[in-house]
Amino acid sequence: MSLVSTALAYRELLANLVIRDLKSRYRGSALGLLWTVLTPLFMALIYIFFLRLLMGRGVRIRHEEIIIGVFAWQFTIQAIQSGMNCITGNANLVKKIYFPRIIIPLSVNLSALINYLLMLVVQLGLVAVILHTGGSHLSAGTFFVPLLIVYHFMFNLSLALLTAAANVYFRDTQHFVGLFISAWFFVSPVMYSLSLLDALTGDKAWLRELYMLNPLTLIITAYRALQIPGEVFPWSIGAVIGWCWPVVIFAGALIFYQRTQRYFADWL
């Protein structure tokens, strides 16, 4: 596969770009790398606080679900936001020096991945503690989380490739993506669990299937199902299609990116 062979051939550059990204991200801030974890942690705390306040006693909030949801959401958001601007933000590099252009979004996504792995250590710890206080512990499915991360990474990379290339040609992309993310947050089970959906969809099964087409719904739900004992992944036709179509998107994104990258220098 050309992506893998390119990445291997340019592994040194790739590594250095990832190091640059990680080093520079929090340099100059007092808490440094701690922010990687603090951001999703505080987000989770805020959601939990307001959900309790707004929803009252009627809805059962599972803290571990919100924490898993927010951490996974952060991974995707980080990948898109840095991916979208990775070409336009490195205009001088793209215009002046030749190396395979795919290296740039790849490096940005790898650094988001490394960040997520760091976050995940804390997330697993937190969830384990919360479960422990409830007399339970992390499910054995946790061992399969790495497989899910590979899929999640592929999904993020496709989005980064598409938005990065689109943003070179149309700077409208960044505004559109900003809006899209706001809406996406609510149609993905980040701060709620799928059980809430049952109340909303009622007997309209097609609405539920439609909802399951969102790959992030599946990814977040799968993270929860793997880690929290007793949670079962709700398989359905919509879910199967939802798992499959990102693979098509990934192939399409690669082709789209490789076609458009030839003219990046003209547009920057």
Add this chain to the structure above:
Amino acid sequence: MQNAIEVRNLGKAYRALGVGVPTLYKTISRIIQRRPIERFWALRDVSFDIPRGATVGVIGPNGSGKSSLLGLIAGTVTPSHGAVKTEGRISSLLELGAGFHPELSGRENAILNASILGIPREDVIRRMDHIIEFAGLKDFIDMPVKHYSSGMYVRLGFAVAVEINPDILLVDEVLAVGDIAFQTKCLERVRDLQKKGKTLLLVSHALDTVEQFCDDALLILEGRLAERGPPRDVIFSYLKTYMLRIGKLHVEEYGTRQVTIDRIVVRNHRDEETIQFESGTAMHIEVHYRANQRIENPIFGFSIKSADGVHVFGSNTQIENYPIPAIERSGIVRIAVDPLTIKAGNFFLSFAIHSPDHKTQYHRLEDWLAFSVVDTTAREGLVHLNNQWQWNHERQD
């Protein structure tokens, strides 16, 4: 392949975008109104070969397509037409400090920059002391580059870049950075690469650098390869065409031709034939003439005009009281301008041979010869004036 670079019918068209970056609205409205995409050819029908080991200068006015050409050869720009073939590892010094991150230290950025340029990590680490010394950044290398001066920034970029060991090196204007001392170091490094048999392509506005270093020069005008040849000739014709175009020059030749000026040789203070001079040094002009008949009391004159058309100086043998009683057959008239007090810029020499009453012009060459002057002092202006200073003050006792 004997050639390091082969360029065939190369063309690059850009979309004429008007103002600003493309937006979805602009594109959609263009499609709806069925307006064709306007194209602007930055480079067209360019073909040339560069033999391995040659150093070739690329000159031309701003916006003529020089940078597009380098981008095409480097591979960052995709051609609209034609092809570029290169042999060997190619590296470009088109952007110094590419990818530097302001928050990272000089050392970290050096390693990153090197990997962008394709220098193996171990090579950079091994050569780090040398890089630091070359850039003159001993005390600052572990400081974030955001605190660097622009000179330090560029010096570090260059120091890393010259560690590249490519077969072909593309250089765009970067030799014009830093102070005189650093520039000298850079040029030494270019000489090193030449000695190692590397192929160099040098884009520069510093015409003296091109003349000094290059075996060959390419003149790019309005996206086309206008001329190729020995640097001196190409620079000369560049200056001439360029000045003509901006309307400051009227190259012409007229006269009765009873005497003709066959050749003019200009030498610097080291007795080298050149058209580049340093202010304050000597300029020696030889006018080789051929008289077709005996001419009594010929007057030889010359004048200097600046690139923007200002008449800087003019004189002749009559004014200077150097009578030449008569000429026959051929000979040489020498003019020593010592010191050359013009300071900096491009200038044109005119020559004339005429009768004492100016009525008969035997041969006149107007704006015939271009030369440029560089000034290494901080003094300003068009000409050097001797100035002495004195301070008188009242004593306070």
